[in-house]
Amino acid sequence: MKQMIKRIAVVLGTVFPLIPLVAADVRTNEVNGVVWQYTVTDGKASLGLGTYSNSGRAVIGSMPANLEIPAEIDGCPVVEIANWGFFWLDTELESVTIPEGVTRIGGGAFSSCRALRRVVIPASVTTIDCRYGWYPFSGCTSLDEVVFMGDRDAIDMVAVQAFAGTPWLELQDFSLEIKNNRVMGFLGICPSTVTIPEGVTAIGSSAFSAPSATNLVKVVLPESLTDISDNAFYGCGKLQSINIPANVSSIYSNAFGGCVSLTDVTFGREDWLDYYNMAYFYGTPFFDTLPFRLQVTWRMEDGWEHERCYINGYIGKCPDELDFEAIWVDDWARQRQRELDMHGYDIGEAPAIQGIEARAFVGTGISSVVLPAGLTEIGEAAFFDCTNLTRVVFTGNAPAEIGGAAFWVPMKEFDEWGNWQWRDVPNTNCTVYVPATSTGWGVDIPGEWMGMAIRYSASGIVENGVLVSVSLGGDTEYTVPSGVTNIAANAFAGCGDLERVVIPDGVASIDRTAFDGCGKLWANWYKSLASGATDTAGVANISEIALTVTNVVVHYVTKSIPSDVVVPSTSSGIVNIIGEVVAGAPIAIPSAWAEQYSGFAEKFGSDFTSALTKPTGKRDGAGNAMLVWQDFVAGTDPTDDNDVFKASITFDGQGRPVISWTPEFVNPSEAAKRRYRKYGKVRLQDQDWTEFADGEESNFNFFKVTVEMR
Secondary structure: OOOOOOOOEEEOOOOOOOOOOOOOEEEEEEEOOEEEEEEEEOOEEEEOOOOOOHHHOOEEOOOOOEEEOOOEEOOEEEEEEOOOOOOOOOOOOOEEEOOOOOOEEOOOOOOOOOOOOEEEEOOOOOEEEOHHHOOOOOOOOOOOEEEEOOOOOOOOOOOHHHHOOOHHHHHOOOEEEEEOOEEEEEEOOOOOEEEOOOOOOEEOOOOOOOOOOOOOOEEEOOOOOOEEOOOOOOOOOOOOEEEEOOOOOEEOOOOOOOOOOOOEEEEOOOOHHHHOOHHHHOOOHHHHHOOOEEEEEEEEOOHHHHEEEEEEEEEOOOOOEEEHHHHHHHHHHHHHHHHHHHHOOOOOOOOOEEEEOOOOOOOOOOOEEEEOOOOOEEOOOOOOOOOOOOEEEEOOOOOOEEOOOOOEEEEEEEOOOOOEEEEEEEOOOOEEEEOOOOOOOOOOOOEEEOOEEEEEOOEEEEEOOEEEEEEOOOOOEEEOOOOOOEEOOOOOOOOOOOOEEEOOOOOOEEOOOOOOOOHHHHHHHHHHHHOOOEOOOOOOOHHHHHHHHOOOOOOOOHHHOOOOOOOOOEOOOOOOEEEEEEOOOOOOOOHHHHHOOOOHHHHHOOOHHHHOOOEEEEEOOOOOEEEHHHHHHHOOOOOOOOOOOEEEEEEOOOOOEEEEEEOOOOOHHHHOOEEEEEEEEOOOOOOOOEEEOOOOHHHOOEEEEEEEEO
16 A cells, blocks of 8 residues: 655755855764764754765764664754765664654765665655755665654655665555646656646656656656756656657756657647757757757847857767858758748848857767857867867867867876776877968967867868869868869869868869879769769769769779879779669579579569569669569579679779679579670760770779670
């Protein structure tokens, strides 16, 4: 039967001191054979000193297993058990009786007393302190009896956090604690699905936070809800689904922190993506599904006329390479159009980004960052623990203010006693690039800045959106400036050290000779094309170029690889080329061929004549839907969607391409029935493919292979 217990105020969330602010008198005294340690303030005693250490405990030395706390010590009434007063007395304390007159049980007061089976709490207790997750009885794994004394009936419940991890809690029937239309917590074992009743307007602080709601998978919130307080569902690792009603106007910090299974979030508002701060979902799978956007803080100076734009975080999955200005301008354009469509109001051009807030991108997997020219401030630890960050590009002067550890990373090392410890150090794997005309760095360039290598970035001449020429001066990396739409012929002539180039999405065309002579760039050419760029002659379907990079066609710049460049023996999958299966008409499929594949009859039927025209559910290298008879021609498994005719390329010692393919018949009787042909193009937009013989690959830049029945 559910125990009737009195409602006790549970304090959550507000900062408080570990030791009273009023000067306290620390004393020790023996009562009934127990030496007590306590503080006296205004003639009232608080047992313990409120710290983690042994010296801060309420009892010094031994004590009985069944402990009765005295109502007064040396004439001072006992009114409080301080924080951590009996913490981790895991083999000593079995039962404890708290006397009438005690009004507060401090945070962690009996935490981890694993032998504690019974506790008696008087009616005078009005506060059980659970702030910061310091639950007074958490970890009391033997506690199965909680008695509330007094001459009045108990009301209904105590907040679950105070008894997290106790058997007593598991004995209670599940019920919600609702006070003034606010869910304060619950009692009993939390079920997998919880439906909050209509009329509730708020979910209280830490109401379902771990370890209380470990079983919670789904929450159904009422339409009456307006507020979700801080840490409301913090640490609910199994929570998968929740709805946010349209009336919710406030979601507070860490409301969904640690919800590592939360994938299904629905909103009652159509404009939810603009209305709510999605940072509250950071760390959830749902957060990573959101479209990437920068989030901003507006700082006002001299009223609304001088508002300053600061990036304070992001939503969605942070990309590896992040150009702040380009992303911000695109996002602002979307918001501008939305305001025009909905309200007819023009919010104007995107304001300049002037700052990055503290810890805005801490711990992300960013590898490259391009910072805007108007940047004046980078907050403390803004890019802390970004261990993959190897490249930071400033497009303007040095920011006037840079917070501590802005680009630092944690490093694990041995201390002088041989123990592991963490130490924050500059990210020495990162290189900072600055414009040659920028000021404010205060160091020699090239040199070192904030523990990182610093060097001048490449200069470039841009005319009417066309990148005409680039002078690297020995640099190995270059970022095409924002606003460039075309890259001209021979723009990078003489840039033989160039290994990496970042091309923004706004680039619409790249002349075929733009990177001639850039021998070290050859492998990264594919990445450039992936941005959607075409060469000057243009390709009507830009997606065809993107497809070029994803295992359909390879672009190989034969004249750009000098003899001193080490060429890999394989392309690591980047340069797969078209493999096509062709035949004049469907052909007979031998029964023996079909019968060797388990599941063939189940998928296509035992009538092999009918099976000829059935689709296999996969496509050949050219993107064409395959039929069963084409699998026979190619020699691939018709029941395996991943088994397709596939060509690839390797390079000899001089960097010349060598074409091969799989499967290739080596059985003479089968090979005699099939013919393989190799074709090439100099330019992808050329209309026709030219067939070539072995050893003639170097005459072409694009390739395909076909197989057909003789």
